Amino acid sequence: MSLRTFLLIAIILLMAGCGGTYDSYVSGLVTLDRKPLLRGTISFKPVQPGPTAYGLISDDGSFTLKTGRESGLPSGEYVVAVVANEPSVSKEEGALPTPGKPITPLWYRSTKTSPLKITVDSGSNEIDLELTSEAPPGYEQPKQRRRK
Amino acid sequence: MGKKLLLWKTREIEIISKIVASYFNDMTSTTITSRPYAFTAIGLFALLGCNDSAIKQDASVQGTVIVDGELATQGIVAFHPDDGGAVAYGTIHSDGSYALRIGQGQRNDLDNSKIYPGKYTATVAVTSPSSDKKEEIGNLREPSPRINDTKFSNKNTSGLMYEVASGRNIINISVERAPLDELVDAEKLEIDAAEDGQVLSGEHAPQGEESAEGESDAEEGVRAKGVEEEPTQ
Numbered sequence: 001m002s003l004r005t006f007l008l009i010a011i012i013l014l015m016a017g018c019g020g021t022y023d024s025y026v027s028g029l030v031t032l033d034r035k036p037l038l039r040g041t042i043s044f045k046p047v048q049p050g051p052t053a054y055g056l057i058s059d060d061g062s063f064t065l066k067t068g069r070e071s072g073l074p075s076g077e078y079v080v081a082v083v084a085n086e087p088s089v090s091k092e093e094g095a096l097p098t099p100g101k102p103i104t105p106l107w108y109r110s111t112k113t114s115p116l117k118i119t120v121d122s123g124s125n126e127i128d129l130e131l132t133s134e135a136p137p138g139y140e141q142p143k144q145r146r147r148k
Numbered sequence: 149m150g151k152k153l154l155l156w157k158t159r160e161i162e163i164i165s166k167i168v169a170s171y172f173n174d175m176t177s178t179t180i181t182s183r184p185y186a187f188t189a190i191g192l193f194a195l196l197g198c199n200d201s202a203i204k205q206d207a208s209v210q211g212t213v214i215v216d217g218e219l220a221t222q223g224i225v226a227f228h229p230d231d232g233g234a235v236a237y238g239t240i241h242s243d244g245s246y247a248l249r250i251g252q253g254q255r256n257d258l259d260n261s262k263i264y265p266g267k268y269t270a271t272v273a274v275t276s277p278s279s280d281k282k283e284e285i286g287n288l289r290e291p292s293p294r295i296n297d298t299k300f301s302n303k304n305t306s307g308l309m310y311e312v313a314s315g316r317n318i319i320n321i322s323v324e325r326a327p328l329d330e331l332v333d334a335e336k337l338e339i340d341a342a343e344d345g346q347v348l349s350g351e352h353a354p355q356g357e358e359s360a361e362g363e364s365d366a367e368e369g370v371r372a373k374g375v376e377e378e379p380t381q
Contacts (some may be wrong), residue, residue, distance in 0.1 A: 031275045040218045041244075051318035054212045056219055056243050058159075068210025068318045069245045069259040082215035088276070097276050099325060100217065109217055 008110040022072030024120045026053075026065040028127040032104065036061030037131070040084025040104065044118070045111040052111075057084065073120065079116060080116035082108045082131060104131065105137050115139075207238070207265040207312045209248040211319040215274050215296055219244030223274040223291065225321065227310070228303045229266055236263040238272065262310065270308035272300045272323050296323045 026044070027119035030037040042055040043060075043064050047051035067073045084098030107113045108131055113135040118127060206242040209227070213220040226237040226248045240244035253261030298303040300323045310319050 010201070015249060041217060043217075044215075051211075052320055054214070054244055054320075066212070066243060066245060068212065069241075069247045070210070081217070085218065096295065096326060 006105070008065065010093065020072055021070050022067060022074055023122045024075040024125060025072045025123070025124045026055075026120055026127050028125075029061050030063060030129045030130045031061065032084075033133055034130075037082070037084055039087070040082060042129070043083075043111065044073060044078040044082045045055060045081070046074070047079065050074060050076075052141055053078075057082075060105060062073060075120050075122040078118045078120055079111040079114055080118050080129065081111045081114045082116075092144070105133050105135070106141070113139065176215060187236045195253055203264050203266065204266050204314070205250075205313045207263050207317060208260050208315070209263060209312055209317045209319055210240075210259060211246060211317075211321060212244045213240050213272060213274060214244065214320065214322045216325050218299060220272075220274040220295075221279055223272065223294075223296075225316050226271045227263070227268040227312070228271065229264065229268055231266065233264065236268070265312050265314045268310050268312055269303045269306060271306050271309060272296060272308070274323065295325055297326045300324075355356075 018031045030040070030042065031081065037057055038059050038061055040057045042057060042064055042065070044053040044055075049147050051067055053065045053067045055065040057063045064071060065073055065135070082104040086103060088097035102109070116129060116131075120127075175193075211225075212225070213225060218253060220240050220245065221242050223240040225240060225248070226235055226236060227248055227300065234250045236248040236250050238248045239338050240246050246260040248263050249261035250263050273294050275294050275298045277292065292302065300308065308321060310317075312319075
């Protein structure tokens with residue numbers, strides 16, 4: 001074994017020792033119709049039972065996933081939902097803000113209807129989410145609630 | 149309790165009784181002193197001290213709070229144990245995450261503070277970012293309004309029941325916004341008034357910042373009214 005490979009293995013082992021709770025890390029950019037999405041919430045729900053990981057879309061369109069308070073998530077198959085709304089507005093000082101208008105199309109807003117299926121590998125993952133306002137095939141608009 | 153102790157500690161009891169017996173053997177049967185009794189008492193106290201049935205404070209809880217699909221940015225989560233006892237709580241950070249603690253928690257590593265495992269009912273108060281405006285008197289920030297439905301802030305109505313196990317727990321909490329009807333009663337009246345005017349005069353849709361849902365509801369309301377009024381015309 002050469003010194004170089006020995007050092008490489010030593011470094012890898014040291015890095016493994018410093019590892020966090022989760023074996024995978026995910027970050028990336030979100031776009032809607034090729035334009036970056038500048039606000040909103042990303043959720044990665046595992047296909048297998050387990051906790052959902054969340055990420056906040058920052059004002060440059062990037063996101064990093066966290067599970068609870070710690071960065072990262074277990075590797076595996078995930079369904080991804082993206083919920084973004086216009087900022088909520090307070091009409092009066094101190095009054096409850098009304099929710100802003102939705103930005104992301106309805107089918108992306110729930111992991112039950114989202115067409116985004118992502119495989120997260122062990123290690124660092126750079127995952128860009130490209131959303132379109134064109135409904136996925138077979139998607140049915142849910143019936144609108146009648147006013148009582 | 150006594151039965152359990154006997155089952156667990158048979159060996160200890162054997163040893164103690166041997167010691168006690170040896171004291172009896174050393175002495176004549178007529179000179180019973182308080183010594184054996186004292187030993188028995190010490191033995192029993194020792195057994196009580198070894199009782200490890202108490203629940204260990206060895207569970208950590210982290211998670212994320214979601215309001216109508218969006219991350220909460222501010223507020224408090226509280227976990228009330230169903231059997232009484234210490235309430236665990238955590239503040240919601242700007243990324244929606246929280247970690248529970250009892251009292252001050254583990255001060256150098258708050259995220260890994262330990263609470264007791266068991267059944268809990270959670271309550272949540274998600275608040276909107278506090279305003280920068282300061283009240284004139286006392287120079288305090290104005291209180292920030294709570295966003296979530298009131299029912300999630302009361303342990304009798306929240307319906308957020310969780311079982312916390314020893315070790316790591318990830319508990320994501322999903323709540324709903326306060327119903328819009330309650331928020332903007334006055335605003336709704338305005339919309340209704342505008343709709344009535346619309347049906348009669350056939351003007352364009354009322355202007356205003358309603359959510360998409362509010363708009364579609366308003367449209368449907370107009371249609372329904374139109375149908376109702378047709379026979380009378």
